[in-house]
Amino acid sequence: MQEVINYIENNQQNYIEELKEFLKIPSISTSIENKSEVNRCADFVASKLKDAGMSHVEIFKTEGHPLVYGEWLGAPGKPTVLIYGHYDVQPADPIELWDSPPFEPVIKDGKIFARGATDDKGQVFMHIKSVEAFFKVEGSLPLNVKFIIEGEEEIGSENLEPFIIQHLELLKCDAVLISDTALYEEGIPTLTYGLRGLSYMEVEVTGPQRDLHSGTFGGAVGNPINVLAEMIAKLHDKNGRITIPHFYDDVLTLTKKEKDNFKRLKFSEKKFAKELGVAELTGEKGFSSLERTWVRPTLDCNGITGGFTGQGAKTVIASKALAKISMRLVPNQDPVKVAKEFEKYIKKIAPKTVKVTVKNLHGAYPVLIPLTDHSTIAATKAMEKAFGKKMVFIREGGSVPIVTTFVKKLKAPTVLMGLGLNSENLHSPNEHFNLNHFRLGIISSAYFLKEYSL
Amino acid sequence: MQEVINYIENNQQNYIEELKEFLKIPSISTSIENKSEVNRCADFVASKLKDAGMSHVEIFKTEGHPLVYGEWLGAPGKPTVLIYGHYDVQPADPIELWDSPPFEPVIKDGKIFARGATDDKGQVFMHIKSVEAFFKVEGSLPLNVKFIIEGEEEIGSENLEPFIIQHLELLKCDAVLISDTALYEEGIPTLTYGLRGLSYMEVEVTGPQRDLHSGTFGGAVGNPINVLAEMIAKLHDKNGRITIPHFYDDVLTLTKKEKDNFKRLKFSEKKFAKELGVAELTGEKGFSSLERTWVRPTLDCNGITGGFTGQGAKTVIASKALAKISMRLVPNQDPVKVAKEFEKYIKKIAPKTVKVTVKNLHGAYPVLIPLTDHSTIAATKAMEKAFGKKMVFIREGGSVPIVTTFVKKLKAPTVLMGLGLNSENLHSPNEHFNLNHFRLGIISSAYFLKEYSL
Numbered sequence: 001m002q003e004v005i006n007y008i009e010n011n012q013q014n015y016i017e018e019l020k021e022f023l024k025i026p027s028i029s030t031s032i033e034n035k036s037e038v039n040r041c042a043d044f045v046a047s048k049l050k051d052a053g054m055s056h057v058e059i060f061k062t063e064g065h066p067l068v069y070g071e072w073l074g075a076p077g078k079p080t081v082l083i084y085g086h087y088d089v090q091p092a093d094p095i096e097l098w099d100s101p102p103f104e105p106v107i108k109d110g111k112i113f114a115r116g117a118t119d120d121k122g123q124v125f126m127h128i129k130s131v132e133a134f135f136k137v138e139g140s141l142p143l144n145v146k147f148i149i150e151g152e153e154e155i156g157s158e159n160l161e162p163f164i165i166q167h168l169e170l171l172k173c174d175a176v177l178i179s180d181t182a183l184y185e186e187g188i189p190t191l192t193y194g195l196r197g198l199s200y201m202e203v204e205v206t207g208p209q210r211d212l213h214s215g216t217f218g219g220a221v222g223n224p225i226n227v228l229a230e231m232i233a234k235l236h237d238k239n240g241r242i243t244i245p246h247f248y249d250d251v252l253t254l255t256k257k258e259k260d261n262f263k264r265l266k267f268s269e270k271k272f273a274k275e276l277g278v279a280e281l282t283g284e285k286g287f288s289s290l291e292r293t294w295v296r297p298t299l300d301c302n303g304i305t306g307g308f309t310g311q312g313a314k315t316v317i318a319s320k321a322l323a324k325i326s327m328r329l330v331p332n333q334d335p336v337k338v339a340k341e342f343e344k345y346i347k348k349i350a351p352k353t354v355k356v357t358v359k360n361l362h363g364a365y366p367v368l369i370p371l372t373d374h375s376t377i378a379a380t381k382a383m384e385k386a387f388g389k390k391m392v393f394i395r396e397g398g399s400v401p402i403v404t405t406f407v408k409k410l411k412a413p414t415v416l417m418g419l420g421l422n423s424e425n426l427h428s429p430n431e432h433f434n435l436n437h438f439r440l441g442i443i444s445s446a447y448f449l450k451e452y453s454l
Numbered sequence: 455m456q457e458v459i460n461y462i463e464n465n466q467q468n469y470i471e472e473l474k475e476f477l478k479i480p481s482i483s484t485s486i487e488n489k490s491e492v493n494r495c496a497d498f499v500a501s502k503l504k505d506a507g508m509s510h511v512e513i514f515k516t517e518g519h520p521l522v523y524g525e526w527l528g529a530p531g532k533p534t535v536l537i538y539g540h541y542d543v544q545p546a547d548p549i550e551l552w553d554s555p556p557f558e559p560v561i562k563d564g565k566i567f568a569r570g571a572t573d574d575k576g577q578v579f580m581h582i583k584s585v586e587a588f589f590k591v592e593g594s595l596p597l598n599v600k601f602i603i604e605g606e607e608e609i610g611s612e613n614l615e616p617f618i619i620q621h622l623e624l625l626k627c628d629a630v631l632i633s634d635t636a637l638y639e640e641g642i643p644t645l646t647y648g649l650r651g652l653s654y655m656e657v658e659v660t661g662p663q664r665d666l667h668s669g670t671f672g673g674a675v676g677n678p679i680n681v682l683a684e685m686i687a688k689l690h691d692k693n694g695r696i697t698i699p700h701f702y703d704d705v706l707t708l709t710k711k712e713k714d715n716f717k718r719l720k721f722s723e724k725k726f727a728k729e730l731g732v733a734e735l736t737g738e739k740g741f742s743s744l745e746r747t748w749v750r751p752t753l754d755c756n757g758i759t760g761g762f763t764g765q766g767a768k769t770v771i772a773s774k775a776l777a778k779i780s781m782r783l784v785p786n787q788d789p790v791k792v793a794k795e796f797e798k799y800i801k802k803i804a805p806k807t808v809k810v811t812v813k814n815l816h817g818a819y820p821v822l823i824p825l826t827d828h829s830t831i832a833a834t835k836a837m838e839k840a841f842g843k844k845m846v847f848i849r850e851g852g853s854v855p856i857v858t859t860f861v862k863k864l865k866a867p868t869v870l871m872g873l874g875l876n877s878e879n880l881h882s883p884n885e886h887f888n889l890n891h892f893r894l895g896i897i898s899s900a901y902f903l904k905e906y907s908l
Contacts, residue, residue, distance in 0.1 A: 215852025277663030398669025
């Protein structure tokens with residue numbers, strides 16, 4: 001194993017040169033004009049998988065951008081790992097805010113700057129190189145490996161879930177390995193083992209059948225904006241708890257071990273508030289900010305509109321008001337059930353002076369990967385060896401819908417071995433990737449393949 | 455006097471022909487392209503005042519459209535009436551919804567159809583014709599008369615108040631007569647003796663200093679939309695009363711006489727609800743809809759905006775949310791005082807998790823004309839004679855800021871002798887004016903000049 005690691009250490013310069021070629025391809029999935037570049041990028045990934053030693057590589061066409069598949073199944077009796085990543089990138093706008101051109105990679109202060117550096121080209125490339133190192137040094141892998149690398153992550157992965165459902169046998173595996181999240185802090189090995197789900201609703205309140213003059217009618221008719229505001233206010237109690245019946249029924253309590261893990265992270269509430277520019281934090285009573293964002297469900301109004309909102313004064317009582325209201329869900333809440341309870345409750349608290357319509361716009365299941373799973377234990381050992389530091393276990397407040405699909409459809413535990421940093425400007429100008437993390441990521445990946453094979 | 459009335463009755467056809475000429479001029483004050491038509495209209499009004507018998511007529515230039523002034527002061531020792539009206543009109547859009555061209559008057563079913571027919575050309579013309587009838591029949595007026603007819607009412611009368619303040623002596627009078635409001639019902643002589651005032655505020659709530667991802671941050675930070683909704687909800691109590699301290703301190707209670715007057719109007723709450731398309735009416739507990747719109751102060755959200763309001767779902771926590779909130783005021787509330795109390799209270803109920811800024815966009819004083827004033831009594835007698843029916847006394851939920859200016863600056867009681875109907879499509883396509891009301895208005899005006907001179 002040490003030879004594999006030495007090989008990786010000695011080939012850093014080559015890896016960076018190859019990564020530069022990868023980053024030069026403007027594979028912007030949302031841009032129609034870049035379609036041929038997206039295809040060229042899929043070809044690039046396929047050729048890199050072949051060069052790395054995959055025995056079978058195939059590009060699958062979809063209704064959108066192609067999926068790149070690769071496999072090496074030469075370790076019968078050993079487990080199979082499916083490595084997921086994406087080769088598409090966000091647009092580069094606003095391009096004038098970049099210090100160097102987004103598709104001309106530049107290295108500065110140990111970081112490589114380019115669109116897609118950390119999200120996700122740099123991270124997916126780590127695994128291709130760790131696999132290659134095994135083949136170069138040992139001629140084989142310690143277990144079976146499959147790659148599925150898509151070109152539509154930045155536009156919602158629309159064609160990936162149908163592909164998975166249609167290719168369950170092809171993608172069958174014992175664990176899924178993904179590097180598309182972030183380290184808790186620079187140089188700290190981190191495993192994300194929980195993601196929140198989502199229930200995203202739209203509520204429309206209709207009062208009078210047309211806009212009214214607030215002088216002539218004001219005071220005698222239910223104003224849909226005031227009514228909507230009152231309904232939103234009723235969705236939380238004084239302690240910041242959500243008032244929807246049965247909302248907390250399926251919420252798992254944090255274990256003592258998780259609580260202790262979070263405490264060791266030494267999160268500064270003061271620094272957090274300062275960074276957000278608020279005088280005071282708030283949220284569900286009795287929980288820390290980390291708990292509020294990682295393990296507690298929430299309800300937020302994401303948008304509201306109604307009446308006159310231009311410059312100056314218009315004395316109108318609007319006929320309609322609309323709010324987008326989303327709930328972040330935690331294990332084991334079910335977005336289907338939550339959406340139903342939400343609709344029932346919001347209609348119940350609406351006064352008879354208005355009509356209420358509710359749309360369920362989007363749902364995503366929360367994810368919790370058991371810390372006791374073999375894949376988690378292997379990942380922990382691997383990253384601790386690579387970094388020489390103790391692993392921290394975190395959760396993430398957002399959703400990664402594809403993880404739910406892997407967990408639900410492939411029935412495989414998922415390892416979120418993210419090597420990025422939240423400060424690396426993903427989706428913003430001057431995106432970059434820490435090259436020390438790139439190196440540690442390749443080593444972590446190699447150790448993982450070994451550990452998980454045992 | 456009967457001869458004057460007979461003269462008016464006998465000249466209806468001429469009056470209608472002249473009114474048609476007035477209505478043919480597209481004096482749209484908001485339209486720059488119509489500037490010369492607006493000027494032509496001022497000239498038309500001036501010539502009609504001269505023809506009617508005014509001894510001095512003058513067109514005053516302003517920074518906007520001209521003001522037409524006329525006077526006849528040949529009755530020393532007698533009171534002076536200032537007649538106000540406007541010759542400008544609303545735009546005609548959407549023009550395709552008109553059954554006949556807006557500036558080609560057409561008579562159908564006893565109504566004259568044209569832009570400005572009821573608002574306000576038809577109504578202001580009634581007074582010019584009643585004055586003319588006196589001169590034709592008696593060679594003089596029973597009292598002194600001044601006219602001030604503006605060309606900017608539909609765009610906010612911006613230049614009228616400064617003109618009044620600069621010409622207090624010129625405009626000095628004992629009463630102001632205005633016909634620019636509506637009858638309670640067809641054929642029912644109506645006097646509007648109360649108008650609500652206004653305090654129009656804008657409230658901006660700022661939470662985090664930038665928009666945040668609702669997954670990463672949701673639950674740990676004050677969401678300005680939710681906070682604003684909660685603040686709006688707190689502005690009313692369970693009984694529909696406004697919770698701002700001292701808000702009701704200066705509110706006059708309805709007198710027994712007024713209450714009885716309102717009851718006699720036989721207002722149908724059911725019909726009102728049906729017309730608005732609502733299942734249930736609402737408002738301050740213990741008051742009828744007429745009381746709620748005419749004599750009780752209100753608070754309405756006229757607009758609200760924040761976050762993402764496009765199609766679909768965006769998981770954002772907005773940095774800012776904004777609401778336009780206006781209060782309709784009743785005698786003797788003071789918009790300056792109310793605005794101060796509002797700002798103090800809204801800041802007090804804001805949690806420390808947000809910053810709140812408040813702008814005072816607009817204020818107008820409420821108006822209450824004593825039913826015992828000589829001008830009111832004269833108007834009542836005049837209209838009852840003309841219509842042959844008992845007068846009804848109503849209030850109006852909206853504001854007519856110019857009335858406040860007359861009351862405050864000229865210290866003159868105002869008679870709101872409106873002959874329009876709310877159903878006459880003012881500001882909409884197919885605006886019209888009931889020609890029987892036009893006739894009754896000229897007669898009412900003549901009787902008023904006589905009665906008020908006594």
